[in-house]
Amino acid sequence: MRPQRLLPLIVATALFIENMDSTAIATSLPQIAADLGTEPIALKLALTTYLVALAVFIPVSGWVADRFGARRTFVGAIAVFLLGSLGCAASDGLGQLVAGRFVQGVGGAMMVPVGRLVLLRSIDKAELVRALSWLTIPAMLGPMLGPVLGGAITTYAHWRFIFLINLPMGALGMWLAWRHIPELRQVVGPLDTRGFLLSAGGLALAMFGLSAIGRGLVPGAAIAACVLAGAGLMAGYVRHARVHPHPLLRLDLFRVPTFRAGVLGGSLFRIGIGATPFLLPLMLQLGFGLNPLQSGLITFTSTAGAMVMKTVAPRILHRFGFRPVLVWNGLVAALAMCLFGLFRADTPYWLMVGVLLASGCLRSLHFTSINAIAYADIDQDRMSQASSLAAMAQQVALALGVTLGGYALSLAGTLTGRPGDDPLNFTFAFLSVGLISAMSVWEMRRLPPDAGAEMAGHAEAGREVAEPRVEARPQG
Numbered sequence: 001m002r003p004q005r006l007l008p009l010i011v012a013t014a015l016f017i018e019n020m021d022s023t024a025i026a027t028s029l030p031q032i033a034a035d036l037g038t039e040p041i042a043l044k045l046a047l048t049t050y051l052v053a054l055a056v057f058i059p060v061s062g063w064v065a066d067r068f069g070a071r072r073t074f075v076g077a078i079a080v081f082l083l084g085s086l087g088c089a090a091s092d093g094l095g096q097l098v099a100g101r102f103v104q105g106v107g108g109a110m111m112v113p114v115g116r117l118v119l120l121r122s123i124d125k126a127e128l129v130r131a132l133s134w135l136t137i138p139a140m141l142g143p144m145l146g147p148v149l150g151g152a153i154t155t156y157a158h159w160r161f162i163f164l165i166n167l168p169m170g171a172l173g174m175w176l177a178w179r180h181i182p183e184l185r186q187v188v189g190p191l192d193t194r195g196f197l198l199s200a201g202g203l204a205l206a207m208f209g210l211s212a213i214g215r216g217l218v219p220g221a222a223i224a225a226c227v228l229a230g231a232g233l234m235a236g237y238v239r240h241a242r243v244h245p246h247p248l249l250r251l252d253l254f255r256v257p258t259f260r261a262g263v264l265g266g267s268l269f270r271i272g273i274g275a276t277p278f279l280l281p282l283m284l285q286l287g288f289g290l291n292p293l294q295s296g297l298i299t300f301t302s303t304a305g306a307m308v309m310k311t312v313a314p315r316i317l318h319r320f321g322f323r324p325v326l327v328w329n330g331l332v333a334a335l336a337m338c339l340f341g342l343f344r345a346d347t348p349y350w351l352m353v354g355v356l357l358a359s360g361c362l363r364s365l366h367f368t369s370i371n372a373i374a375y376a377d378i379d380q381d382r383m384s385q386a387s388s389l390a391a392m393a394q395q396v397a398l399a400l401g402v403t404l405g406g407y408a409l410s411l412a413g414t415l416t417g418r419p420g421d422d423p424l425n426f427t428f429a430f431l432s433v434g435l436i437s438a439m440s441v442w443e444m445r446r447l448p449p450d451a452g453a454e455m456a457g458h459a460e461a462g463r464e465v466a467e468p469r470v471e472a473r474p475q476g
Contacts, residue, residue, distance in 0.1 A: 212226075
C-alpha cells in the first residue's frame with residue numbers, strides 16, 4: 001500500500017480507539033457509577049482527569065517526538081494508553097478509575113499530535129490533502145460507533161469490556177507503526193522545564209479542585225487549596241513566559257485578533273459542548289429510564305450530523321464569510337444546546353433525534369470555522385506554538401464543560417429540592433451551559449468584517465479536535 005494511504009490509516013488506528021473509548025464511556029456512566037458504589041455526577045472526575053492530562057502533555061508532544069523519534073514516541077504513546085485502559089478495566093473504585101483515565105490521557109496526548117506530525121513530515125504536500133482524508137474518515141467512525149458500542153456492551157455484557165476492546169486494536173496499531181512509520185527526529189533545544197512544571201501543575205491543581213466541588217468528594221479546605229495553588233502556579237507561568245526567550249506556550253499569540261477569537265471565543269463555546277456528552281446520557285438513562293443501548297442510538301445522531309456538515313461547511317464559509325457564520329451560527333448552536341433540556345420522557349424519539357442531528361450540523365460548522373480562523377493570521381514560524389496553545393485551550397474548555405455541567409446539575413437539585421435525576425434539573429443544567437456557549441458571540445463580534453477572507457475562499461472542513469461530540473469528549 002502507498003505511504004499516503006498506509007501511514008494515515010496507521011495513525012487513524014490510534015485516533016479511532018481514543019475517540020471510541022471516550023464516547024463509549026459517557027454512555028455507560030450510570031452503570032459504572034452503580035458498580036463502583038458512587039454517584040453518576042461524581043464520575044465527572046474521570047472525564048475531566050482525562051481531558052486535563054491531554055491539556056498538560058499535548059504542548060510537549062512535539063518536543064518529545066523530535067528528541068526521541070516519532071516512531072518510538074508514537075508506539076510508546078499507544079502502549080501508555082493501553083496500560084491506562086487496563087487500569088480502568090480493573091478499577092474497583094472511583095480513585096482507581098480516575099488514575100487509569102489520567103494514564104490514558106498521557107498516552108492520548110502523545111498519540112494524535114505525533115501521528116499528525118508524522119504525516120506532515122513524511123508525505124509530499126501534493127498528496128497531503130488526500131492523505132488527511134484517509135486519516136479523517138476512519139477517525140470519525142470512533143465517535144459514531146462509540147455511543148452505540150458502549151451502550152450495547154453495557155446492556156448485554158459489562159462496561160469493563162469498553163476498555164478491554166482497546167487492547168487488540170492498540171496492539172495492531174503498535175505493530176504496524178513499528179514496521180512502517182519512519183523514525184523521524186530533529187535537533188531541538190532544551191525543553192522549557194520550568195514553564196512545563198508551572199503550567200502543568202497549575203492546570204492540574206486548579207481543574208482537580210474545580211471538578212471536585214460538590215457532593216462532598218473532597219474536603220472543602222483541600223478544594224480551596226488546590227484552586228488557589230493552581231491559580232498561583234498559572235500566574236507564575238504568565239510571568240515566566242514574559243521573560244523566557246522560548247516559552248513552552250507563547251501567550252503573546254493572543255495579541256492576534258483572529259487567534260484570540262478562535263481560541264478564547266471557541267473555548268467559551270466548547271464549554272457547552274464539553275458538558276453535553278456528560279449530561280445527555282445521564283438524562284436519557286436516569287431521567288427517562290432508557291437503557292444504555294437506547295441512549296447510545298439517540299446520542300450518536302449528533303456525530304452523524306457533524307459528518308454531513310463536513311461536506312458543505314467550506315461552501316457556507318465561502319458564501320457568507322467567517323464573521324457572520326461565527327456570530328449567527330454560534331447563537332443558534334447554543335440555543336440548540338438549551339433545547340436538550342426541554343426533552344422529556346414522553347418526547348417522541350424522532351423529535352429528539354432531529355434536534356440532535358441539527359445540533360451536530362451546527363456544531364460541526366462552528367468548529368470548522370473556529371479551527372480555521374484561529375490560524376488565519378499566524379505565520380509559519382509561530383504555527384507550532386499556536387497549535388499547541390490552541391489544543392491545550394480546547395481540552396481545558398471541555399474539562400470545564402464537564403465540571404460546570406455537573407455543578408449546575410447539583411445546584412439545580414439543591415434549589416428545586418427535587419431528586420438529582422429529575423428532568424427539571426437537567427433543564428437548568430443545559431440552559432446554564434448553553435448560555436455560557438452563547439457568550440462566545442461577544443468575542444466573535446469583535447472580528448473585522450473581512451476576517452479570514454483569504455482562507456474563506458478555500459476553507460477546508462478540518463476534523464474537530466478534542467471535542468466531545470455529543471458523545472464523549474468533545475471533538476474540536
